[in-house]
Amino acid sequence: MFQSIRSRLVGTYFLLALLTVGLVETLFLVGVRQYYLANIREILEQQAKLAGSFYEQYVGQEQIERSASALLEGFAGITAARMQVITPEGTVLADSLGDLSPLFMPDDHWRRAVAGEVAAWQGKLEKEPVLVVSAPLKTNGAVVGVVRYMTSLEPLEEMIRGLLFRLLLAGTAIVLLAALAGLLLANTIARPVEVITRAAARIAGGDLNVRIPKRYNDEVGRLADTLNHMASELGRLDRLKNEFVSSISHELRTPLTSIKGWVVTLLQGPPSPGEWRQGLRIIDQETDRLTEMVEELLDFSRLQAGSITLRRKETELAGLLENVVSQMLPRARRLGLKLTLEPVAGLTVFADPDRLKQVLINLLDNSFKFTPAGGKVEVRTTAGKGQVTIAVADEGCGIPPDELPLVGTRFFQGRAAKSGSGIGLALCREIVQLHGGHLKIESSPGVGTTVYVSLPLAKPHITG
Template structure:
């Protein structure tokens, strides 16, 4: 499906905006989440250090088990979190909510605290339906560690706050995306609008109306294109005027001697007895005829200069090698366009011809065959000998040529009704080249069925 520039620009810019907004949203949300968790961890760490210092200062003269039995309330008065006291074997000897595994030494935060370090863990807990954060800290008596104190708190409220902030960020991001799309739509319109104007004017010019002007919107590349298009139309109009002036001038110049010749012919016919007048009249007719001949020669020279003259450089050519070269040239295109391309030949002799011009003919014919054959179609290039002639055939299963267009396809600048048809002289040049090789050029076609082009080149040692 063909996409317009406006659609492509909108799609690409919207994808860029959405990607940027999503990346920024993720960055902001993760930053907020990290800050919330970091603050909670710091608060819990401050509280747990107070409890640890309290134990060291007031209860270190008794064993851990005695302190838990006699001063159990002291540890959770400092915090609203769940409090656990753990011995050096990782067993829980006191829990403020009374429901914990007996041994939790495998928890990463507890394992660090048993080594004398501070440990933090975020994850699921058997006592909570949501995520929790736990902080473990060593309990010391005198100069040795006697256990671990652990605070565990739910992240439910913090996660709710983070979700609310996330919703706000997403809402802001959505509004930013909508605003960005609106701005991009306006900016895209400022690009595609002038482009559509230029395209419209170009289409009008293509129909032959070169008096139309392209409106210039901005001083940018499209504005420059508009200026170029207007300059082109002016140049074409100028050249058209020059051509018309040239034709008018030539017609006038041709009419002048013709009028003079005709006038003197009538005069001499009526007054043929006046010898002096007869001599003068014939003299004028001769001079005017010479002048007319000179002008015609100039026109012929001008025509040759404009159209060019095709010449052949003949030599002995290996036709099979030429066919193989063309085959290798078109196989990639056939594969690319999903067209079955078949080349068949058998014992083709060498002939004297211009191999470059002959290759030009085949390339032009095959190019047309591929151009008008849809994907999944077939193109054949065949060569065989018939009656001392090499018969080349290019067959395709394309759209074909309508009966009214078929007789005209060899004419210069003829454009068919098919959308792929182009003004050109390709087939007319092929016809001229084949004629110079004393060959024949036949085109057979049926609409919606395909086309067959037959080129016949006589086998000869000289040309």
């Protein structure tokens, strides 16, 4: 039944206002009625007592029949209430309305008056609400009659009814106003949410250019901000993905073209033995390059999907670094680069050695690609509090400042010549982060680039 925010809020406001107004008005009416009743009763009781004590002090007759009319004349005019003088047996001797017929009265009330008490009774006589107060008339301490005052409560009830009617009108207005306030409030929530829902549906449908207008700077406004951010992020990733796919296709086409070219040449034959050798060597190289690219791509998507688990063990860092550097040394020589290693002995990390090697090879690969012949590439380690930092520094072309923040995010390739598929650094960063470490790049164009890989140490480093 309460399916929308609007109906829930309006319903709650309505019920709350209804309960509050109902409770307050009921308490008020009951209070007013009791106050007036107590007042009336007080007046009648005083009246009856006054008549009683007057009789005892100034009349004092044993025969009540003789003084009944005089008593009535003396006291009936004081109030608007009907006054009666009655014998203890119940015979009405005098009545301010002149009606001497006996009136029904509950026994208890009557008995108490005859026993000498001032008694009050409230009830209905002939369908009319009345209040009756009876007081004994005494002579020398003996009850010789009863004086009785009786008033209709109809005017009081009338007034209460009038009051009730006005309170109901005011209460209804208050409840309606509260419901209206709830509706207005609900609209400030529900409307923007509806707008956001429609926009989110369009985003889900693939329209990533949708932006949600923001009306208030509240929770709903922040939701709009978040969704807008999400949409722009999705759009950015979408563009990057497209660029990546087209550049990857381009990358894959280069080796494929040369393989195809050589295959055609060899097929057209007859090739010389020299041509055979050259052709097959190039086909071999290009196939390796293709395999490597595909391997990297697969690795990257597995890392992204979180389906790669590290095979970590305590690994001695110096040995691993020497291993990598000696593996890369021949290529450095071929390129005319000076590759040096400056390891610190006795450092142990809890890492997957194969993955760590992959990171270092990738970093060295970049340095080799972007450093001209004659340049220097350096691998250094520094140990700090509980962590070790491996730096790969080169004297290459550097990265322009505008590209620096984007380098290492997925699929980003720089403008520099020899830029590849743009996943090398992203892959490195993922692997380092899986190890609980982080990767930082510093670079100044024309001077060189240094990539820092920080990893937590497995054991505290003992120096000296």
